[in-house]
Amino acid sequence: MSATVAANPEPVPTASGGADRTSGYTARHLSVLEGLEAVRKRPGMYIGSTDGRGLMHCIWEIIDNAVDEALAGFCSHIDVVLRADGSVEVRDDGRGIPVDVEPRTGLTGVELVMTKLHAGGKFGGGSYAASGGLHGVGASVVNALSSRLDVEVDRAGKVHLMSFRRGDPGVFAGEGPGAPFTPQSGLVVAGKAKRGVTGTRVRWWADPQVFLKDAVLDLEQLRSRARQTAFLVPGLRIAVHDERGVDGAPASVEEFHYVGGIAEFCEFLAPDAPLSDVVRLQGVGHFKETVPVLDDQGHLVSTEVSREMAVDLALRWGTGYDSVTRSFVNIVATPKGGTHVSGFERSITKTLNKRLRDARVLRAAEPDVTKEDVLEGLTAVVTVKFPEPQFEGQTKEVLGTNAASRIVAHVVEKQLGDLLASTKRNDKAMVAAILDKVASAARTRIAARQHKENQRRKNALETSSLPAKLKDCRSEDVTRTELFIVEGDSALGTANYARDSAYQALLPIRGKILNVQKASVSDMLKNNECASIIQVIGAGSGRTFDLEAARYGKVILMADADVDGAHIRCLLLTLLYRTMRPLVDAGRVFAAMPPLHRIEVTAPKKGQPKYLYTYTDVELRRTLHDLERRGVKWKDPVQRYKGLGEMDAHQLAETTMDPARRTLRRVSVSDAEAAESVFELLMGNEVAPRRDFIVDGAAKLDRERLDV
Structure with a gap:
C-alpha cells in the first residue's frame, strides 16, 4: 500500500462545503506582550485615555503614592511641579522607596516598583493600613508611558538615582528625554543626603509617541485635586508649582493646608446657605474576606483575613435644592460611587423615614420620602478607609467591596438616628428644620408627578404657546436641530439670513438676563427672557426637567466677542446650569465662537x-x-468687530453658523461650575471677597486692553 501526497494540497472541505477556516490561524499568530509592553500597546486600559485626562491620571498615580505615605503618618509635605520643559515632578518627604534588593527578583526596590506591574508595598498589608495606590501598577504605568523618568530617593543618608526610557532602566548623558541613553540596571548613589532626611522625587516626560499632540495638563484641575487631598488628610501641606509660562503667565505656586478635615471640606463644597450645622458621623466596622496572599515562597494562597473599616461622614443641609455628594476610599475619589455610597443613601433614607413617622411630620396617609427628597439641599462627604479595597478598574471610579454597604449603613443608622432623637435644645431646632425640608421636598415631588401628564413639554409655570420672537426651524429631528440664543435684535436680522431654517432656530434676548445665582424661582420665571428660554427649549426646569422632551439637539449661545458678550454668556450658562443641568451634563450646550x-x-x-x-x-x-x-x-x-450686527449674513454664516466651517465650544460641567463660582464671587451677597478680588487684580490690569 502506498500513498501520494500532493505538492500543493487543496484545503480540506468542511461539512458546510467551504474550506477549513482554521488552516490560516495557528499558534504562531498569537502574540505575548512581556512586562510593560502591554501598557504601551493598550494605554487606555490603565489610564483611561491618551488625551489630557490620561496625562492627569499619570499625575494622580504618582501623587497618590506620596499621599499614601502621609496617610501612614510618614509624610507631611508634597510638592507638584509643572516644569517649563514639559516635565512633571512630584516630591515628598516620606520614607522613600526601598533601595535594598528584593530577594526573589534580584532587583532593587526602586527598579521593581518602576518596571514590574502589580509590584509594591500594598498587597500584604504590612506597609500600609490604608492606601490609594492599590493595584501596584501606578508608578510602572507612568514609567512605561514616559519618554524619560528619573527617580531620586533620599534614604539611609544617601541620594539614590535611577533613570528609565519608556520603562527600560539606564543612564542618560544629559538633560531631557533626547539625551544619549545607555541601558543599565541598578541604582546609582548620586551623593549624600542630609542627616535624618528621607523622601522620593519622581520626574517624568510624557511620551509623545503615546499621548495626543493636543494633550495638555489642566492646572485648575490639579489645584482642585490638591485642595481636595489637603482636606481629606488634615495637616498635610500640598504645594502646586507652575513654571511653564503658558501664554506668558509668570511662575506661580499655591499651597493647600487644612486642619478641619472633611467637616471643613463639606462647608467648602456647599453651594447654598446653611440650614443645619455640619453633622459628623463616625464609626468602625469589621468584616472578613478571602483574598490571595503571597506566602514566604512568593506563591499566592487563598486566605481568609479580617478587615477593619473606618467610616467618616460629614453632612450639611442647606436652603437650596441641589445635592452635592463626594465619596472617597482611602482619599481616592470615587466619582461614580460604589457600595459605600449606596449604603449611605439607603440608610439615610430609611433613618429619616423612621424619624419623620415617629415625630409625626409625615401624616399616616402620606407615602415615605425617597432618596431624592432626602438628598435635596444636602452636601455630603462620604469616606471609608480600609486595606485593599476592591475597585472596578485601574481608574478607581467605583468601589466594589460589598461589606462597605453594610458597615456604612450601620454607622449612619446608629449615629444619625441618635442625633435625630436628641433632646438637646440646639439639636432639636436643627433636626426640626431638616425634617421639615425633607417632608416639603417629598410633597413637592408628589404634586409635580400628579401634574406631569398635563405638562409633558412645559411645566406649570410656562404658557402653552411659543414666544412670537422665536424664529423656529422646520425640522423636528432632535439629532439635527439647533437653537441659537442670540444677543440683541440687531444681530437677529443678520442671523436670520445666515441660518439654515431647516434645522437652525433663533431666539433673541435683550441684553443681560436676570442673574439667577441669587434670584428665587418665582423671580426667575417672572423675567421674560428666562421664561422664554425655558419655554422654547420645552423640557421644563428644575427637578421636573425632562431631557428627552427637549425640542433641540444643541443649544448654542451666540453673543458678541467682547466683555459684554462674555458676561451674557456667563449669565445664560448660569441659568442653564441652575435650571436645566441635565442639558449641560449631556454635552448639548455650546458657545459659538464669532471672530x-x-x-x-x-x-x-x-x-x-x-x-x-x-x-x-x-x-x-x-x-x-x-x-x-x-x-x-x-x-x-x-x-x-464690535458685535455680531457688524457682520453681513455671509460672514456670519461662514464664521459662526455653518457647521462645515464654524467653531463651537462645548460647555462642560466644570465650565458651568467655574462660571457659578465666579458669579458667587462677583455678584453674590458677600462684599468682602469681591472687594479683595478687585484690590488684588488692580495691579495686574493691562490698561492697553481697555476698550475705551
Missing part, C-alpha cells in the same frame, strides 16, 4: 483666501507676524 477681527489681504495669490478671521488679540498678532514674514500685504486698519 474678533477680519484681515483683508490686498493681493491674494491663487488659492489664498482674501479674508482671514482671528478670534483673539494674541491670534491676530501671530497671524499678522506670519503674513509679514511671508511678504503678504493686508489692508490697514484691520477690522475689529
Whole structure:
C-alpha cells in the first residue's frame, strides 16, 4: 500500500462545503506582550485615555503614592511641579522607596516598583493600613508611558538615582528625554543626603509617541485635586508649582493646608446657605474576606483575613435644592460611587423615614420620602478607609467591596438616628428644620408627578404657546436641530439670513438676563427672557426637567466677542446650569465662537483666501507676524468687530453658523461650575471677597486692553 501526497494540497472541505477556516490561524499568530509592553500597546486600559485626562491620571498615580505615605503618618509635605520643559515632578518627604534588593527578583526596590506591574508595598498589608495606590501598577504605568523618568530617593543618608526610557532602566548623558541613553540596571548613589532626611522625587516626560499632540495638563484641575487631598488628610501641606509660562503667565505656586478635615471640606463644597450645622458621623466596622496572599515562597494562597473599616461622614443641609455628594476610599475619589455610597443613601433614607413617622411630620396617609427628597439641599462627604479595597478598574471610579454597604449603613443608622432623637435644645431646632425640608421636598415631588401628564413639554409655570420672537426651524429631528440664543435684535436680522431654517432656530434676548445665582424661582420665571428660554427649549426646569422632551439637539449661545458678550454668556450658562443641568451634563450646550477681527489681504495669490478671521488679540498678532514674514500685504486698519450686527449674513454664516466651517465650544460641567463660582464671587451677597478680588487684580490690569 502506498500513498501520494500532493505538492500543493487543496484545503480540506468542511461539512458546510467551504474550506477549513482554521488552516490560516495557528499558534504562531498569537502574540505575548512581556512586562510593560502591554501598557504601551493598550494605554487606555490603565489610564483611561491618551488625551489630557490620561496625562492627569499619570499625575494622580504618582501623587497618590506620596499621599499614601502621609496617610501612614510618614509624610507631611508634597510638592507638584509643572516644569517649563514639559516635565512633571512630584516630591515628598516620606520614607522613600526601598533601595535594598528584593530577594526573589534580584532587583532593587526602586527598579521593581518602576518596571514590574502589580509590584509594591500594598498587597500584604504590612506597609500600609490604608492606601490609594492599590493595584501596584501606578508608578510602572507612568514609567512605561514616559519618554524619560528619573527617580531620586533620599534614604539611609544617601541620594539614590535611577533613570528609565519608556520603562527600560539606564543612564542618560544629559538633560531631557533626547539625551544619549545607555541601558543599565541598578541604582546609582548620586551623593549624600542630609542627616535624618528621607523622601522620593519622581520626574517624568510624557511620551509623545503615546499621548495626543493636543494633550495638555489642566492646572485648575490639579489645584482642585490638591485642595481636595489637603482636606481629606488634615495637616498635610500640598504645594502646586507652575513654571511653564503658558501664554506668558509668570511662575506661580499655591499651597493647600487644612486642619478641619472633611467637616471643613463639606462647608467648602456647599453651594447654598446653611440650614443645619455640619453633622459628623463616625464609626468602625469589621468584616472578613478571602483574598490571595503571597506566602514566604512568593506563591499566592487563598486566605481568609479580617478587615477593619473606618467610616467618616460629614453632612450639611442647606436652603437650596441641589445635592452635592463626594465619596472617597482611602482619599481616592470615587466619582461614580460604589457600595459605600449606596449604603449611605439607603440608610439615610430609611433613618429619616423612621424619624419623620415617629415625630409625626409625615401624616399616616402620606407615602415615605425617597432618596431624592432626602438628598435635596444636602452636601455630603462620604469616606471609608480600609486595606485593599476592591475597585472596578485601574481608574478607581467605583468601589466594589460589598461589606462597605453594610458597615456604612450601620454607622449612619446608629449615629444619625441618635442625633435625630436628641433632646438637646440646639439639636432639636436643627433636626426640626431638616425634617421639615425633607417632608416639603417629598410633597413637592408628589404634586409635580400628579401634574406631569398635563405638562409633558412645559411645566406649570410656562404658557402653552411659543414666544412670537422665536424664529423656529422646520425640522423636528432632535439629532439635527439647533437653537441659537442670540444677543440683541440687531444681530437677529443678520442671523436670520445666515441660518439654515431647516434645522437652525433663533431666539433673541435683550441684553443681560436676570442673574439667577441669587434670584428665587418665582423671580426667575417672572423675567421674560428666562421664561422664554425655558419655554422654547420645552423640557421644563428644575427637578421636573425632562431631557428627552427637549425640542433641540444643541443649544448654542451666540453673543458678541467682547466683555459684554462674555458676561451674557456667563449669565445664560448660569441659568442653564441652575435650571436645566441635565442639558449641560449631556454635552448639548455650546458657545459659538464669532471672530474678533477680519484681515483683508490686498493681493491674494491663487488659492489664498482674501479674508482671514482671528478670534483673539494674541491670534491676530501671530497671524499678522506670519503674513509679514511671508511678504503678504493686508489692508490697514484691520477690522475689529464690535458685535455680531457688524457682520453681513455671509460672514456670519461662514464664521459662526455653518457647521462645515464654524467653531463651537462645548460647555462642560466644570465650565458651568467655574462660571457659578465666579458669579458667587462677583455678584453674590458677600462684599468682602469681591472687594479683595478687585484690590488684588488692580495691579495686574493691562490698561492697553481697555476698550475705551
